[in-house]
Amino acid sequence: MRGQFLKGHLDFLILSAAESQQLHGYAIIEELRKRSGGAFDLPEGTIYPALHRLERAKLLASRWSEYAGRRRRVYRLTRRGHRLLARQRNEWRSFSTAISAVLGTT
Amino acid sequence: MAQFFDGDIRSAGDNVMNSLSPIQAFLAQLRKELRIRPPLAERVVAEAEDHLLETAKELRERNLSFEEAEGEAVARFGTPENIAKSFGSAQNTWEATMTLVLRISVTFLALFTSLICLLSVAHTIGEGEVGTESMILRGILGTVVIVMGVITIQYLWRRGSQDPTFFRIVRLGSVGLVTLGLVIIVDAVRVARITGDWEYYIIMMGMALVCQGMLMLWSPWKQTPREA
Numbered sequence: 001m002r003g004q005f006l007k008g009h010l011d012f013l014i015l016s017a018a019e020s021q022q023l024h025g026y027a028i029i030e031e032l033r034k035r036s037g038g039a040f041d042l043p044e045g046t047i048y049p050a051l052h053r054l055e056r057a058k059l060l061a062s063r064w065s066e067y068a069g070r071r072r073r074v075y076r077l078t079r080r081g082h083r084l085l086a087r088q089r090n091e092w093r094s095f096s097t098a099i100s101a102v103l104g105t106t
Numbered sequence: 107m108a109q110f111f112d113g114d115i116r117s118a119g120d121n122v123m124n125s126l127s128p129i130q131a132f133l134a135q136l137r138k139e140l141r142i143r144p145p146l147a148e149r150v151v152a153e154a155e156d157h158l159l160e161t162a163k164e165l166r167e168r169n170l171s172f173e174e175a176e177g178e179a180v181a182r183f184g185t186p187e188n189i190a191k192s193f194g195s196a197q198n199t200w201e202a203t204m205t206l207v208l209r210i211s212v213t214f215l216a217l218f219t220s221l222i223c224l225l226s227v228a229h230t231i232g233e234g235e236v237g238t239e240s241m242i243l244r245g246i247l248g249t250v251v252i253v254m255g256v257i258t259i260q261y262l263w264r265r266g267s268q269d270p271t272f273f274r275i276v277r278l279g280s281v282g283l284v285t286l287g288l289v290i291i292v293d294a295v296r297v298a299r300i301t302g303d304w305e306y307y308i309i310m311m312g313m314a315l316v317c318q319g320m321l322m323l324w325s326p327w328k329q330t331p332r333e334a
Contacts (some may be wrong), residue, residue, distance in 0.1 A: 048153055
């Protein structure tokens with residue numbers, strides 16, 4: 001899938017991937033790939049600026065953990081992140097329903 | 107001779123880069139490209155390293171050689187330039203807001219202190235109750251503050267003020283403003299203790315000078331251009 005399509009939705013997708021468990025960057029990319037059936041195949045490094053941006057916005061929180069002798073940064077959704085995700089999910093449902101109706105794909 | 111040494115150092119640097127594994131070379135390049143605070147840059151590099159090692163490990167499990175796995179992991183990650191650029195723009199949003207707040211605060215303080223100084227000088231001349239020396243002193247003080255105010259506004263609002271000498275002057279001026287502000291406050295308090303007449307506007311002016319100087323000191327630190 002083209003990067004431009006994803007770019008505007010990346011934050012939302014990241015929040016969704018990290019919703020139910022603490023994940024590190026690599027695992028978030030894997031989760032996105034798995035959930036999209038391989039359609040979301042971004043340059044993997046692009047996720048980190050987004051993660052840092054979301055953390056600054058207090059939608060994600062992070063901490064170092066230890067894995068196989070090396071440090072790993074894991075991210076989890078904050079309460080504010082959960083609230084925003086729920087709101088965006090509702091908005092997306094209305095939006096996609098409307099788009100589908102216009103395009104005649106429903 | 108220096109050129110020969112430079113060339114040797116450069117080729118030695120290239121050799122070091124060539125001897126690094128693809129992941130190590132990528133991380134070295136990323137570290138070089140990142141234009142963010144050093145602690146944050148270290149964190150980004152550590153996260154990238156963990157990610158690349160994890161990808162390479164997974165690729166080796168699919169029977170790729172060590173070199174191939176690392177090369178593929180790096181290719182999937184994107185270029186260090188693009189990643190560094192994304193971090194730069196993410197940082198800049200915050201810095202742009204802070205700079206705007208700073209600009210408005212310092213401009214306000216510069217205008218405030220300059221106005222108070224002007225009024226103080228006009229008041230002194232109007233009443234004529236103080237000696238010539240004191241009038242000259244107040245005149246100089248007022249001029250200095252007004253000039254610093256003009257420099258502040260010019261520095262803060264002029265786009266592309268990238269001259270390091272200009273920044274040094276501003277920094278020196280900032281230290282001067284803080285010192286001047288402190289002296290004014292201390293002197294006003296000292297006089298008030300003797301006479302019992304608290305001139306709050308002078309104390310406020312001193313405090314405004316200290317704030318203006320401190321904000322200016324902090325602001326160039328955030329924006330000092332790289333010297334060639």
